[in-house]
Amino acid sequence: MSALIRSVARNVALRRSAASASGRSFSSIEVDHYTSGKRNEGQGGASQPGKYAIQTFNKISPIGLARFPEDIYSVQPAEGAESPAHALLLRSHKLQETEIDVSVRAIARCGAGTNNVPVARMTEIGIPVFNTPGANANAVKELILCGLFLGSRRVVDGINHMKKLGQQGLAKERVEKDKAMFGGRELKGKTLAVVGLGHIGAGAARDATALGMNVQGYDPGLNVESALKLPRDMKLADSIASSVTNADYISLNMPYIKGTPEEGGTHGIIGRDVLAHFKQDAVLLNFARGELVDSSAMKEFLDSGNGRYISDFPDDECWDHPNAILLPHLGASTEEAEDQAAAMAADTIREYIERGNIRNSVNFPTTQLSERGEDIIRISVINKNIPGCLAKITSCIGEMDVNIVQQINQSRGEIAYNVIDLDVKTDHEGKVNLTKLQREITMLDGVLSSRILSGIRGAGYARNIDGDYHV
Ligand SMILES: NC(=O)C1=CN([C@@H]2O[C@H](COP(=O)(O)OP(=O)(O)OC[C@H]3O[C@@H](n4cnc5c(N)ncnc54)[C@H](O)[C@@H]3O)[C@@H](O)[C@H]2O)C=CC1
Numbered sequence: 432m433s434a435l436i437r438s439v440a441r442n443v444a445l446r447r448s449a450a451s452a453s454g455r456s457f458s459s460i461e462v463d464h465y466t467s468g469k470r471n472e473g474q475g476g477a478s479q480p481g482k483y484a485i486q487t488f489n490k491i492s493p494i495g496l497a498r499f500p501e502d503i504y505s506v507q508p509a510e511g512a513e514s515p516a517h518a519l520l521l522r523s524h525k526l527q528e529t530e531i532d533v534s535v536r537a538i539a540r541c542g543a544g545t546n547n548v549p550v551a552r553m554t555e556i557g558i559p560v561f562n563t564p565g566a567n568a569n570a571v572k573e574l575i576l577c578g579l580f581l582g583s584r585r586v587v588d589g590i591n592h593m594k595k596l597g598q599q600g601l602a603k604e605r606v607e608k609d610k611a612m613f614g615g616r617e618l619k620g621k622t623l624a625v626v627g628l629g630h631i632g633a634g635a636a637r638d639a640t641a642l643g644m645n646v647q648g649y650d651p652g653l654n655v656e657s658a659l660k661l662p663r664d665m666k667l668a669d670s671i672a673s674s675v676t677n678a679d680y681i682s683l684n685m686p687y688i689k690g691t692p693e694e695g696g697t698h699g700i701i702g703r704d705v706l707a708h709f710k711q712d713a714v715l716l717n718f719a720r721g722e723l724v725d726s727s728a729m730k731e732f733l734d735s736g737n738g739r740y741i742s743d744f745p746d747d748e749c750w751d752h753p754n755a756i757l758l759p760h761l762g763a764s765t766e767e768a769e770d771q772a773a774a775m776a777a778d779t780i781r782e783y784i785e786r787g788n789i790r791n792s793v794n795f796p797t798t799q800l801s802e803r804g805e806d807i808i809r810i811s812v813i814n815k816n817i818p819g820c821l822a823k824i825t826s827c828i829g830e831m832d833v834n835i836v837q838q839i840n841q842s843r844g845e846i847a848y849n850v851i852d853l854d855v856k857t858d859h860e861g862k863v864n865l866t867k868l869q870r871e872i873t874m875l876d877g878v879l880s881s882r883i884l885s886g887i888r889g890a891g892y893a894r895n896i897d898g899d900y901h902v
């Protein structure tokens with residue numbers, strides 16, 4: 432057994448403090464109050480009994496972090512954290528599996544792209560990953576508009592030239608003569624192709640129309656919400672290649688998915704075959720992910736004509752090309768976007784941790800539960816989406832003769848999520864042994880984890896890791 436997944440003995444004293452920690456009385460109900468994780472043994476640090484522990488990677492907006500009430504949450508940077516986390520909050524940090532304690536129940540990405548989180552692995556082990564759809568879309572869209580202007584007028588080259596002239600004391604003398612070197616074109620009447628018509632792409636398409644551009648686009652997964660935002664006369668193509676044909680500007684606004692397009696991914700989706708359909712002076716705007724573009728194909732394209740590449744991601748081959756403008760990853764770096772994304776992520780985590788609701792998850796089914804009443808114990812169970820699991824869970828509960836007042840079973844792909852509300856007090860005067868019930872349910876074949884959403888905050892989480900019980 433690894434050090435990370437060591438179980439920690441139940442603490443009876445903690446059990447007694449459950450009622451005050453949760454603000455409800457469960458004094459006679461035996462709720463599992465295990466604490467989880469290797470670094471919780473001393474009960475020190477921020478992960479004290481009665482508080483949920485949130486750990487952050489990257490700098491997260493304080494406005495977002497303020498959504499976690501101090502009396503029930505402790506929030507600290509993951510780096511140097513002394514106690515285990517119950518949920519993780521991050522931006523572009525490339526999260527490694529080794530950074531995810533056995534106690535972690537949820538991960539939220541303050542932003543759109545989750546390619547920096549091992550989502551497939553999290554699905555396998557039953558951890559929901561959340562993102563914040565649309566929260567930073569306006570910021571990115573505005574930088575795309577800036578990219579359109581940078582791509583149509585030689586603003587960056589002009590600024591650099593003026594600096595050089597200034598240093599030589601020649602600015603006034605040469606400025607009018609030299610301006611001929613930096614001529615440009617207008618956006619009005621030109622064609623923009625938007626590849627990926629989600630929160631960012633749809634907004635960019637609409638605003639480009641307002642600039643007098645013709646807009647066409649491609650999105651194999653266009654949803655109704657985005658479709659309603661699109662300009663009415665926008666043309667929709669049936670492939671990337673046809674969407675970029677005849678376009679003067681192309682904006683990439685799709686997610687990065689590992690694997691080549693043939694494998695169902697988007698790695699290098701802008702390669703030689705698609706670039707062959709570009710006009711020789713087309714401008715590619717990539718504010719989505721660097722890996723979407725095949726660098727050497729892009730360099731060949733830039734070498735062979737007057738096309739340009741504008742992106743907020745690094746590129747090993749094009750970084751110093753005269754026709755490339757590469758910025759730091761700035762798309763979502765506005766105060767507004769950072770606040771909104773962090774606030775949305777924090778609210779999403781709270782909904783899941785405190786009530787079991789799931790929204791904005793990229794790997795778990797959306798689940799909206801009704802409020803649970805007084806004396807109702809809520810148990811959530813995450814299991815592999817295989818036949819028979821639900822029946823086995825229900826039968827464990829049935830054997831204890833407890834009244835189920837609400838039961839929800841949702842699934843998405845390989846994962847199923849069950850939430851069961853038990854009216855413990857009515858039937859058993861509070862004498863149900865939830866510790867035993869949780870262990871039985873968790874150790875069922877196919878079950879990955881369970882949570883009792885009552886009692887001490889941060890406790891009551893159990894995992895079935897390859898047949899071993901971890902709490
Ligand atoms: N530069 C930056 O700071 C930021 C970059 N992003 C990037 O932009 C991407 C898009 O963000 P949102 O618009 O908010 O996401 P979104 O999920 O609202 O939209 C993405 C759209 O891309 C479409 N799509 C998926 N595969 C496609 C394909 N092969 N071809 C064409 N379209 C495809 C989807 O159907 C969806 O409509 C994110 O995944 C992220 O990688 C997002 C936010 C900030």
Ligand SMILES: O=C(O)C(=O)COP(=O)(O)O
Pocket residue numbers: 522523524541542543544545567760761762763764
């Ligand atoms: O939301 C996204 O996908 C982004 O790329 C933004 O990344 P950031 O939060 O600025 O590190």
